[in-house]
Amino acid sequence: MRRRVAWAGALAAGATGAVWLWRHQTGILTSRPVNEWTFTHLSHLLPSEPVPRAGAPRPLRAEPRGLAEVAYRHGGIRRTLADLHRRTFTTGFAVLHRGVLVHESYPGRFASPRARFQLFSVTKSVTSILVGIAVEEGTLALDERAATYCPELAGTAYDGATIEHLLQMTSGAGFSEDYDDPDSAIVAFERAVTAGGSLLDVARSVPRAAPPGELFNYSTMDSQVLGWALEAATGKSLAAWTADRLWAPIGAEHDAFHVLTRRKPRVALGGASLNCSVRDLARIGLLMAHGGEVGGRYVVPSKWVDRSRDQRRPGTLPADYPSHYGYANHWWTLPGGAFAALGIHGQMLWVDPEADVVVAKTSAWPTADDPDLDEETVAALSALTVALGCSAA
Known part of the structure; x- marks a missing residue:
């Protein structure tokens, strides 16, 4: 007994x-150190849909340069890129200058050129590229209401918001992006993804905060609705549209994947589900740095690239956002003409068309957001861009 x-x-x-x-x-x-493994093995933890590599991958010409000792200043202290990697928990890092791979390193314990990294909200900027392609093809219209493509959202806070509003994060829906608040909408979003909940129910629960077009509010749910609209308009899953319209044209050398919700029918995350190699992330940056063109072909219209840089300028966002960022078309704009795709825990795709510099950085920060680590990364990549501009071609 x-x-x-x-x-x-x-x-x-x-x-x-x-x-x-x-x-x-x-x-x-x-949380560290587990997240170094998690962010390179997410397909072991959640359902996923593959994005096959290009049938004819486009090689990146490599000419390594000694960049580890490039210096920057942060907090009044001189540091190097080697310090940056240690201080900001870099897992993968690649630098392109004039289309040439001039630096690549993988400090992460599970990182390698073939590893596929969880990009979190960098996905939002990739979704924007995919939307731009659909708009150019006439499949999706910027002035059309999201509920036209997603009738399940009729009568919700998203009823009335257009595709343009979603792209600019001005839907008027009051989605809260506070990861430290267990009752916030983003925590409910994460719970729905990982624990078998419904993202549609989360979307329906979001209150209206303002009329569409009036209030900037960074929102993963805005990106989710945008992804739903794209899938409805194209008749393809986000992964299939990525493979056909982006991965093949840029000559991606590795398979990628979109993670999906546990609950069936599986749902891709338009703002947080892409996992890919650092080199292929850099190829996306190169596409944007070169005005949407790859090998003499416009994959995304140049006017779409332009509008991803030219709307809300740095310093024009509400006071609770870093002053060195603006926002445009699901991209973060920076002083001097650079722009970036950002994801929690330190993911960044830095694009400077004037300097023809692209930096892909994956990281495993201990927390979702850290303004000081972000500020240090911006300082370091700004200094790196200057250093490359002063170096020999």
Whole structure:
């Protein structure tokens, strides 16, 4: 009898522990040092849909330069790129100058040229590229209401918002992006993805904060609705549209994938689900740095690239956003003409068309957001761009 009681107690404790782990899985998997593994193995943890590499990959010519000692200043202290990697938990890092791979390193424990990194909200900027292609083809219209493509959103805070509003994060829906608040909408979003919930239910629960077009509010749900509209308009999944319209034309050398929700029917995340190699991320940056052109062909219209740089200028966002950023077309704009795709935990795709510099940086920050680490990264990549501009071609 005592043995039975002991077994029952052990099973009960195990069940309680399993429930606790299930409920807290996101926090565990995104904290250091576990996140270095998580961010390169997400297809082991969530359902996914592949994005096959190009049938004819486009090689990146490599001419390595000694950039590890390039210096920058942050907080009044002189540091190097080697310091940046240590201080900002870099896992993968690639630099293109004039289309040439001049530097590449993989400080992460599970990182390599073939590793596929979770890009988080860098996905938003890729979704924007895909939307631009659909708009150019006449499949999607910027002035059309999102609910036209997604009738399930009729009567919600997203009813009335257009594709243009979603691209500029001015839908008027009051989605909260506070990762530190367990009751925020973004935490409910994450819970729906990982624990079998419904993203559509989360979207329907978002309150209206302002009329469409009046209020800038950075929102992963705006990107989710944008992704739903793109899938409805094209009749293809986000992964299939990525493979056909982007991965093949840029000559991607590695398979990528979009993670999906656990709950069926599986749903891709228009603002957070792309996983790819650092080199292929750099190829996306090269596409944007060269005005949408690859090998003499416009993959995305040059006017779409232009509008991704020229709308909300740095310093024009609300006070709770870093002053060195503006926002345009699902991209973050920077002083001097550069622009960037950003993701939580330190993911960044830096594009400077004037200097013809692209930097792809994956990271495993301890927290989702860290203004100081972001500011240091911007300082370092700005200095790197200057250094490359002063170096020999």
